[in-house]
Structures are given as structure tokens and as C-alpha cells.
Amino acid sequence: MTKANDLFVEILESAVEPFGLRSKDFIVLTAIDALGPQSQQDLARTHGIDRTTMVSVVDGLERLGLVQRARNPDDRRKYAIGLTPKGQTLVRHNLSPAILEALDTFLSPFTPDERALFTSLLWRLVHARDTTP
Amino acid sequence: MTKANDLFVEILESAVEPFGLRSKDFIVLTAIDALGPQSQQDLARTHGIDRTTMVSVVDGLERLGLVQRARNPDDRRKYAIGLTPKGQTLVRHNLSPAILEALDTFLSPFTPDERALFTSLLWRLVHARDTTP
């Protein structure tokens, strides 16, 4: 299991490395693209990242001009971390294809049927604990 | 994938923790039990552990009286890290059952068929690269 994950992370890291990103960066970017602006704590909690680590992750993405910090008007304690136009373009036109290709590489030992099966099993494994803790 | 691995490691760690062990310790112990005495580098290479980290892993196991360092008579640069009787007893009577139970917990969302399927897919994923690099 751990070796499979190491392989996965390695493939993923090398896919996003050309963009100067780490895997945590990619996770945050795609999460914002999928669900819209979110607070740092929400991003951290959802993806098992420490809240203090998220500070530096967002720092880096902001420095690259990919996200911007805005206050959430409904609760000014929180940020609303959103994608900049540059960030959105990068995610949709460059990052997502690279990720799909990495996933394809990772699953390359499998037939199409097996790929679907494997990902579905993985999904259940992870989310079974969500409902029955 | 990473979340599944985190879950796996967490379950595994808590299974071996009552014996005062970490997951690396368990990996080394079972590898020796399965394949006999090995050098530190072999143990390290096989399981993706750094060679210098393996020094302290074996140090700890030796301190617990579970393994012993002997020189390999065929190549005296190498150790032949072997289980002590105490180590062998622990692995076979205590550790292995605990590991099996942990595995059972990890795979509990699955039916027996799915468990076999999942582990077989995982195995292929990891070992596909061994033959076709």
C-alpha cells in the first residue's frame, strides 16, 4: 500500500514540478477551482493538511500570482481564497491535463475496466469511515 | 490514494504500537522472518528505506533483543541481521496475528472477493514497474 502511494506521489510530483508546484499546491488549486473560494481552514481540514502549513502553501501560491486572499464578507475572520485569472487558466489548461496524464501513467498496468474498479474500491475505502466512524 | 495510505499506516501503527514498535520495525522483522538473515542494505533497498535510517532501525530492534547483528561469513562487509529466539517468537505469535487483524480492519469495507481483488490490483500496480522500467 505504501509503495503504491509512494509511486503515486512520485508520478504526481513530477507531473506538477514543471509548473513549480508541489502536490499540496495542486490539491489546493483544484479544490478551489472545483468548489469556489474557501477559507484556509476549510482547505486544510478537507485535505488533511495542518492549518499552519496551509499558511505557507497559500503564501507560495499567492506569490506565484495563482490565488488571491480576500476577506469573506460574511465572516471577516475568514479569507476567501480564490483563483486569479492566471490561476484559473493554469489549472484548466495546463495543470488538469498534466494530472490526467499522471493518473494515466499511474494506472497504466491496468485495463480500462480495472482502472474504474480500482479507483472505485479506493474511493469506498477512504469514504467508508466518513459515514461509519 | 494518499488518504487510503494514511489510513493504512494509522491502523498499522496502532496495531504494532502495543509492542513498542513502529511500522518500519515490523517491516524489517517480518522480512527477516520470511527470507532469513539479510544485510542492512538489502533490507533498506527492498523496502524503500534509507540505508542510514536502517542503522537506527536495527539499533532499536537490537536494543529490544529482537534481532542480532552477525557478520556474513561470505562477505564480511555485510551483516547478517537475524531474528533472536525472542524476536521470532514475537513475530510469529504476537506480531503476525496483530497485523492480520489490522489488515482485516483496513479492508473491512470490502467483501471477501473485493479484498482479494483489491490486494491483487495493488500488487500488480507496485510490481508492474519491476519488470518494465
Place this chain on the structure above:
DNA sequence: TCTGTCAATCAGTATCACTGACGATTTTAC
């Protein structure tokens, strides 16, 4: 015998997540 390679070791370094505290803001309790 000399040169290059490999095993184990160790000190130092780098990385990284996490703890605990803080100010600012919001929510809850009275």
C-alpha cells in the same frame, strides 16, 4: 599490489509538520 567499489556508520543538515501563543473577529451566554 593498486584501484575502484560496496557495507556500515556517524555528524551534520534539511525538511516539514506541528505546538502554543497571539491579535482580530465573531458568536454565545447572561
Place this chain on the structure above:
DNA sequence: GTAAAATCGTCAGTGATACTGATTGACAGA
């Protein structure tokens, strides 16, 4: 309406851990 508790983001410090590079002893080939 106000005081107390809770939440968000931040930062400095800590700790755990893996790795780098160098060293020593041992083997292997020319």
C-alpha cells in the same frame, strides 16, 4: 448590551525524520 468563549489566520519555536557527505573496513578485478 456586554462579557466570555470560540474561531481564523499568523508566527516563532520545537521536534521528528530522512537524507548528504565523509569515514572506515572489506572485497574484487586488473
